[in-house]
Amino acid sequence: MVTIKDVAKHAGVSVTTVSRVLNNSRHPISPETRERVLAAIKELGFYPNAMARSLQLHETKTIGLILPDIANPYYPGIVRGVEDVAHEKGYTVILCNTDRSRERTKAYLRVLREKRVDGVIFTGGGAVEDASREHFFDHGQIATVVIGRHKADLPAVQVDNVQSAQEAVEHLIKLGHRRIATITGPAVSTTARDRLEGYRRAMEAEGIAIESAWIVEGDFEFNSGYQAVGKLPLQGPEKITAIFAHNDLMAIGAIKALQEKGLKVPEDVAVVGFDNIPLASFITPALSTVAVPVYDLGVTAMRVLAELLAGRKVPPVTVLATHLEVRESSLLK
Structure with a gap:
């Protein structure tokens, strides 16, 4: 596996210089040196250690999305909305399908903590209530947004x-x-x-x-x-x-x-x-x-979460409009 030391040696610079290039540091680096480092990275096929980077920057650029049933055709639209905005803002989404199981929810919550995700979006299936029982929200360490109406005092995106x-x-x-x-x-x-x-x-x-x-x-x-x-x-x-x-x-x-x-x-x-x-x-x-x-629910939830992660205030509840789509099953021809 190629390491940052290999890149530094190949480019003829210090490890610190490579690190500054990778992190877009404000420390002055000549254009020639930056190009030499970037060329070495490309030639060697180097990928930065995401965990080490996250410990240094105190963020992992990952978020968890907890939903109850991915087989239900209601949820893929939400997932797509979350994914689109997450990608736009540089986040990776970890999809957690609970199958409406409290035990699976507990397991996913543990995994998300261990992976130090920056934030979590909950949608449906009683997972918010399960997370409350597991004291997931007690210390406010992980930014959280919920889709739907819940008792938890968390930013929510919902319909009426x-x-x-x-x-x-x-x-x-x-x-x-x-x-x-x-x-x-x-x-x-x-x-x-x-x-x-x-x-x-x-x-x-x-x-x-x-x-x-x-x-x-x-x-x-x-x-x-x-x-x-x-x-x-x-x-x-x-x-x-x-x-x-x-x-x-x-x-x-x-x-x-x-x-x-x-x-x-x-x-x-x-x-x-x-x-x-x-x-x-x-x-x-x-x-x-x-x-x-549904797509807009996902888009809005991820945008609210991004605002939270940026340290900005967000509305406690965002309500999106629905409309009645009248078709043949209720109207006589």
């Missing part, structure tokens, strides 16, 4: 899940639906609780009494939406005529179950989802859904 869900359900009510069911996320999820609150507000504003049979808990996955349909009243005078699912995966699962039962969407049951994942516009019928600016 209550208002967005309310608007989705109001859309169904305006179409004449009153027996509207909802397939929720896990009860422990802040996102799910907020979207359920939006559903309740829309129904109560129209004087619609919500029946307990209309609320079925899922887990944000395809299969839970599919299974939830089997628990809803679909026949007789008590049948529901619309479903608001807390995310698109469950909405798509619900549509499949409805179709297998011989019911037409939206003629028999209208369906609205949440997130606007790429698949939403390609299924049949195309899914009406709340469009979340």
Whole structure:
């Protein structure tokens, strides 16, 4: 392995001079000497020791991104947004997929500490709560930004899940639906609780009494939406005529179950989802859904983190706008 001493010998300069060139030191170095050092670095294929450099500069130029399920098509957009800004600002991203496991979250938190990352971005899956239990935020040593609404007193980038869900359900009510069911996320999820609150507000504003049979808990996955349909009243005078699912995966699962039962969407049951994942516009019928600016969530979170790392003040909460993308699953042709 080529060392800094090898570069110094090849260029005919001291190790200190090579170090000054690598770190763009303000110490005066002649253009000829700088070119000779850079040429030696290129000829020998030398790469600086990142760990040694980080100890000297007190930064590693790395950040951790903790997310619950990389297989969920909601999250790659966030990852891309974080990555794009991180790259622009010279940071490397360490991706940590927890699979919604507290043990995996603990393991990743330990690794990020050991690697001395400069900052961490959390998104979804209860990881913030797990990190709080592990006292990850106690000493404020690692700059942190969260995507979503959390109890932790940390800078947050989020959408208004209550208002967005309310608007989705109001859309169904305006179409004449009153027996509207909802397939929720896990009860422990802040996102799910907020979207359920939006559903309740829309129904109560129209004087619609919500029946307990209309609320079925899922887990944000395809299969839970599919299974939830089997628990809803679909026949007789008590049948529901619309479903608001807390995310698109469950909405798509619900549509499949409805179709297998011989019911037409939206003629028999209208369906609205949440997130606007790429698949939403390609299924049949195309899914009406709340469009979340996932890429912008990632971009904004990384920009806020960069501001923190630069020692600048950041807003406690940044809220990005959503909009309802109306498609075939809720509108009759």
